[in-house]
Amino acid sequence: MQHRRPRLSKKAKALTASAVALAAAAGVTVAQAGESSKKCAAFDTITLGKYYVNNNLWNQEKATGSQCVWDNSQSGSTISWGTNYSWANSGSGKDYDVKTYAGTVLGWHWGWKVDKSATGLPLRVGDRKPVKTTWEFTVSSNPGTMNVAYDLWLHTKNNADWQDQPTDEIMIWLNRQGGAGPLGTKYGSVSLGGAMWDIYQGDIGWNVYSFVRRSNTTKATLNLDDFTQALVRRKLLSNDKYVSGIESGTEVFKGTGRLDTKRYSVDIG
Numbered sequence: 001m002q003h004r005r006p007r008l009s010k011k012a013k014a015l016t017a018s019a020v021a022l023a024a025a026a027g028v029t030v031a032q033a034g035e036s037s038k039k040c041a042a043f044d045t046i047t048l049g050k051y052y053v054n055n056n057l058w059n060q061e062k063a064t065g066s067q068c069v070w071d072n073s074q075s076g077s078t079i080s081w082g083t084n085y086s087w088a089n090s091g092s093g094k095d096y097d098v099k100t101y102a103g104t105v106l107g108w109h110w111g112w113k114v115d116k117s118a119t120g121l122p123l124r125v126g127d128r129k130p131v132k133t134t135w136e137f138t139v140s141s142n143p144g145t146m147n148v149a150y151d152l153w154l155h156t157k158n159n160a161d162w163q164d165q166p167t168d169e170i171m172i173w174l175n176r177q178g179g180a181g182p183l184g185t186k187y188g189s190v191s192l193g194g195a196m197w198d199i200y201q202g203d204i205g206w207n208v209y210s211f212v213r214r215s216n217t218t219k220a221t222l223n224l225d226d227f228t229q230a231l232v233r234r235k236l237l238s239n240d241k242y243v244s245g246i247e248s249g250t251e252v253f254k255g256t257g258r259l260d261t262k263r264y265s266v267d268i269g
Contacts, residue, residue, distance in 0.1 A: 035082065040068040046081070048074045050106060050118040051266075053081050056249070057100045062093030063254070069102050078134075078265040079104065083249070086256040087144075095145065095254060102259075103249015106266050108153055111162030120268035121246070122158040125232065126239030129269045131224035135174070135248060136263040138218060144255010145178030152224065153245040154237075160244050168237060171210040172197075172227055174217050180253055182210035190230050193222045201236070209236060224266075 039046060042057040048071055055069045065087035072080035083102040089095065105113070107121035116122075123129055137148060154168040173182065184202020187209075191197075195217070200210040209231055224246065231237035246266055250259045 034072065035070045038068040038070045040066060044069065045113065046071045047114065048079045048081070048104075050077065050114055050120075051079055051104045052113050053103070054105050054109065054247075054249075055083075055102050056109075057102075059097060059099050060087075062089065062091055062097050063087040063099040064090040065099075067100050067102055067252070076265075077267055078263055080261055080263060082258065082260040084258040085250075085252050087252055087254050089254060098251045098253055100252045101151070101247070101249055102252075103151070103247050104261075104264060106246045107243075108155075108160055108245035109247065122155070122160070122242040122244045123268060124158070124239070125154070125228050125237065125241050125243060128225060128229070131243075131246070131266065131268050132221075133224060133246075133248075133266045134221045134263060135261065136219045137175075137259060137261045139175060139177065140258040142255075143177050143257025143259075145180050145253035146255065146257060147173050147177070147180045147251050148175040148259060149173040149248070149251060150224070151247040151249075152228070152243055153247075154241045155244050156241060158242045158244075160242075166206050166244070168207045168209065168241060170227060170231070171208065172222070172224070173210060173212040174220050176212070176216065177257075178253070178255060180251070182212055183208050184210070187236075188234070192226045192230060193220065199230070199234075207236075 039055055044055040046053040053069050053071055057067060067085035069083045087099050107119045150172040152170040153166045155164060156167055182200040184200045187199045187201045189196060189198050196214045197211040202208040211227055228237060232239055
């Protein structure tokens with residue numbers, strides 16, 4: 001069964017964007033290092049240099065349960081962090097609804113929290129700057145229905161703010177459990193970064209492209225420019241678009257589990 005990210009109404013999108021923007025504007029909280037300083041409220045954040053960890057419970061009204069995030073360390077552009085969760089469907093929630101996406105944010109996520117000069121974003125796709133990333137993590141046993149993925153946000157302009165809806169979203173799935181599957185239909189496949197990926201194409205008011213790794217991994221070293229250019233070559237993405245934000249985390253559909261990021265970094269240019 002294909003699990004799909006839900007189609008949000010314009011009102012729901014606006015409410016979600018406003019909630020994130022308000023949380024970012026408030027600065028919410030900055031935790032001390034360690035799991036003992038978990039942040040468990042919706043959109044709680046922990047700033048780690050140019051990144052922030054976001055307890056993004058964007059669709060929690062369709063579930064009952066909880067999720068927390070914490071930070072472990074930062075050294076230069078490399079960080080370590082974690083999240084645990086326990087979610088079950090409630091109300092109108094279905095197995096195929098993503099409930100949360102706790103993760104790190106570099107750059108734009110319905111607004112800016114960290115100063116743009118520190119992030120290296122936005123980045124014009126056609127400029128072909130390398131976007132090198134390394135991610136090493138562990139997933140608990142029997143973590144429910146979930147995936148571990150990057151999420152890139154793109155706009156037509158280089159000064160997008162909280163009210164600016166993206167034109168494109170690119171997900172890169174490294175690991176999936178419990179039958180989780182991407183939005184849309186399969187478009188094709190591609191070999192990148194030493195692995196085979198199936199490409200899916202969908203729409204939730206903007207284009208969503210998902211690269212789903214055929215075999216799960218818990219360690220990846222990638223150039224994200226390779227993925228945007230794979231879409232350019234297929235005429236699915238324009239070189240004139242701007243990558244505004246890069247996230248990494250776990251989309252949870254349902255279940256109880258944990259993601260521990262041992263090492264994560266993104267370096268641009």
